[in-house]
Amino acid sequence: MNQAELKARTEQVLRDLGIDPLVIAHRTLPYFEEVSEHLLVDAETNVETGKIYRLTAAAAAAWHNMKQQAAADGVAIYLVSAYRSLDYQAGLLLAKQDAGIPPDVFFTSLAPPGCSEHHTGCAVDINTPGCDEVTGVFGETEAFIWLSANAARFGFVMSFPPDNPWGFIYEPWHWCWHSNS
Template identity: 55%
Template sequence: MRNAPHILLNTPDIEIWPGGLLRARSSDDARVLARASHVLRRKRDGRYLAAQLRGGLMPLVNRLADEPGIDFALTALDALRTQPSRIPPPGGSLPLLQLHLHLQQLDLDADAYAAQTGLPLVAEPAHLHLAGFDRYRRPLWLTTAAARGWQRMQQAAAIDGVALDAISGYRSHDYQLGIFERKLARGLSVDEILTVNAAPGYSEHHGGDALDISTPGEPPAEESFEHTAGFAWLQQHAARFGFHMSYPRDNPHGIVYEPWHWCYRRAEASL
């Protein structure tokens, strides 16, 4: 696959990252990650599971063979390295079985939630493209089309003297579940969390087409973004690049006003 080093391959339990992008958490990590062509990362908690080195696969956890989804991930890694034609084409997505298990963990009725909010279930892409880096120098993962749209839009804004920052892009179902688990541990109820966070599986970020945008000096994900030159530029030009603000004031989904949240729609991109 063209640009294969910049592809994140997604499996239900494990992400396969290209080498050189993950932050080392210890000196031992640093030595291994510096030599890795790819790293297997557990989606549930971000734990590094194994690194693909020139001499072979190096486990980074005990009993790697017992990790859920490891066989699937290793098959995908082998395809990524040796048979790129076997990589799912753009637009491919993962099955939703894992997601339904997450919703059961939260005792959340998916049908009732969907009916109440009008939000559809969003599957995770089978792979994502590196769209650059966000404000915090973290890799920004989007679908291939959304990544190209974002890069073109950011460049066009810069030409007009407007700086746009990405705050975040793709988020997995597991990441969203982690938000709920942490808030539940602090004593909040699921209903309380749902007033500010979409249920796992219902965030546009899961599909890799949505990103949160800000501008230098502006705090992330704050309503005050609507008063910036960046927001004014997006209102006037974003649609040309396929991006639309998903949650305006009084939106039918009951989601708070989010002037920072923009989603790419392939059919509406003109550039």
């Protein structure tokens, strides 16, 4: 699918959820292809919940290498999210709607289905022990300082720094693996 087709698909998903696509019309959001599930591998299992996080094989290998180096440097990092399907992302929106949060608010922290790097199988949400997951506090941890200095060597880039052009909040926990970096 090209960008126009991906955009049309996102707008249809939004309409199906009862959300007017106009709410994101002013945003220059990127659209991503959804990875085929057969290309995903189990990257990590949450020790507490047993939830399995999946990534593409290459992203998983890069994650393992990075995690191993972090551990060697005395820094513990683990996954709290990885691959999420479009349907799953739509479910997250539905939950926000059910909670009475308006779309123009939740779309600053949650990507519309089709615009999330998570369905590429290359994006990860990272946490470290003692930190509330997916909160700005992660940006003040040793783990974040380590990632800022080292993640690029493993191909991981922080997607949403402060004042990013896509209108997402600062997400120090969200990193995406890029094959060409």
